[in-house]
Amino acid sequence: MGDASSVKLLIADEGVLANYGVVPSGSGDFDILRFTSESLGIDVGNVQSAEIDPSRQPSGNVRTSISASGGISMEHSLVNPAAIANGGPTNGFDGLIEGAMMSGWSTILTPPLADVTIGAPTGGRFTVTDTLTANSFAGIVVGQWFKMSGWTTNLTPVYARVVTIDTINNVLTCDGICESGIAVQAESSTGDIQIDGSHIGISNTKKSYSIERQYTDLAVNEFTIFRGMRVNRWSMSLSPQAIFTMDFDFLGKNVNTQATTSFTTGTAEPKWAFPRLNAVDHFKQKSLGTSATVFGVPSTDRILEVSWTLDNKLRTEPELGVQGSNDIGISTPTLEGQIRIYMVDGALIRAAEDGTLAKMAYRLDDGTRSQIYTFPSILFGRPDAPASGNDQGVIVTLPFFAEPDATDNISFTVDRF
Numbered sequence: 001m002g003d004a005s006s007v008k009l010l011i012a013d014e015g016v017l018a019n020y021g022v023v024p025s026g027s028g029d030f031d032i033l034r035f036t037s038e039s040l041g042i043d044v045g046n047v048q049s050a051e052i053d054p055s056r057q058p059s060g061n062v063r064t065s066i067s068a069s070g071g072i073s074m075e076h077s078l079v080n081p082a083a084i085a086n087g088g089p090t091n092g093f094d095g096l097i098e099g100a101m102m103s104g105w106s107t108i109l110t111p112p113l114a115d116v117t118i119g120a121p122t123g124g125r126f127t128v129t130d131t132l133t134a135n136s137f138a139g140i141v142v143g144q145w146f147k148m149s150g151w152t153t154n155l156t157p158v159y160a161r162v163v164t165i166d167t168i169n170n171v172l173t174c175d176g177i178c179e180s181g182i183a184v185q186a187e188s189s190t191g192d193i194q195i196d197g198s199h200i201g202i203s204n205t206k207k208s209y210s211i212e213r214q215y216t217d218l219a220v221n222e223f224t225i226f227r228g229m230r231v232n233r234w235s236m237s238l239s240p241q242a243i244f245t246m247d248f249d250f251l252g253k254n255v256n257t258q259a260t261t262s263f264t265t266g267t268a269e270p271k272w273a274f275p276r277l278n279a280v281d282h283f284k285q286k287s288l289g290t291s292a293t294v295f296g297v298p299s300t301d302r303i304l305e306v307s308w309t310l311d312n313k314l315r316t317e318p319e320l321g322v323q324g325s326n327d328i329g330i331s332t333p334t335l336e337g338q339i340r341i342y343m344v345d346g347a348l349i350r351a352a353e354d355g356t357l358a359k360m361a362y363r364l365d366d367g368t369r370s371q372i373y374t375f376p377s378i379l380f381g382r383p384d385a386p387a388s389g390n391d392q393g394v395i396v397t398l399p400f401f402a403e404p405d406a407t408d409n410i411s412f413t414v415d416r417f
Contacts, residue, residue: 108196
């Protein structure tokens with residue numbers, strides 16, 4: 001009998017669109033995926049024949065469709081962006097984020113800047129100017145966070161989010177905050193400033209994966225290969241006194257179970273190489289409010305829980321003569337979630353009642369690597385702040401809906417460092 005604790009999941013990026021549903025082959029073609037549970041399976045559609053039989057016996061069922069679907073749950077950990085080139089093709093969870101966003105991570109920012117000035121902040125907003133090197137901010141886009149290290153007055157690294165870019169004068173207007181959580185201060189560099197960051201936003205590039213489930217403790221091992229798997233939904237849950245978790249749900253082309261593996265060689269991520277993120281050690285910078293410069297102001301909100309789901313609303317596209325889905329169609333995604341905070345004041349409740357748009361961002365940091373999740377425009381649903389009984393705090397529950405920001409048409413981004 002097979003045990004679930006002996007099951008392996010292997011995943012490979014299928015590459016270009018023309019290879020949809022084709023298992024990659026060759027050296028280094030897969031990653032061994034870390035997971036806590038999975039529900040991948042085959043979806044078979046059967047239709048009962050409508051043919052009349054005087055004996056009153058059913059006329060039989062006919063198989064009419066085949067596709068693949070299911071989810072993978074995992075404990076969140078961060079990948080070192082600088083080492084990704086040495087990893088497998090999906091780069092662990094970061095590759096699945098590409099699939100969920102239907103986009104790719106931008107090129108990592110690495111060059112040091114020798115003559116950089118942070119202008120005097122106003123309400124959390126400041127300028128970053130490089131007067132020495134032309135086009136030193138090339139590759140940075142509006143809405144992106146980047147990290148600057150090496151300052152003297154700002155003792156800890158500065159995380160800055162780009163609001164506008166002046167390419168002629170090499171000036172960025174930013175909102176931002178120091179890693180320590182204090183406000184950014186005006187400063188001119190006295191040496192090299194290291195700049196770091198890689199960015200991803202929602203786009204429309206189709207990305208698919210082959211996923212193999214290996215039953216490794218049978219007398220004769222079995223291998224189930226799921227082809228053409230695209231990320232339909234991506235969920236994240238940040239709860240107190242818990243490990244942070246993510247779920248990726250897939251919709252795919254077809255499934256086959258066979259006696260041999262579909263892969264050759266690949267990359268196994270070391271089990272303890274990257275810490276599991278948890279509520280005590282790894283939830284750092286947070287911004288939440290209705291101010292235009294909220295990303296540059298240290299937040300005083302006492303956040304209890306954040307959860308959300310990006311739903312790509314994928315659909316199968318069957319075709320005559322094709323086993324399984326010929327393709328997976330894309331639609332306009334939605335991103336909905338929930339924030340729970342301790343009741344300190346009524347500012348966010350009033351925002352929900354008035355229909356005022358808010359902003360939210362939070363940084364996860366394992367001490368070496370970090371990611372910032374940004375929602376530049378969220379609309380709250382019904383606020384709930386009941387007195388549920390004696391001897392307990394009042395918890396405000398705020399469902400939210402991510403919308404494109406009116407200025408830059410961005411609804412959700414992730415940045416990694």
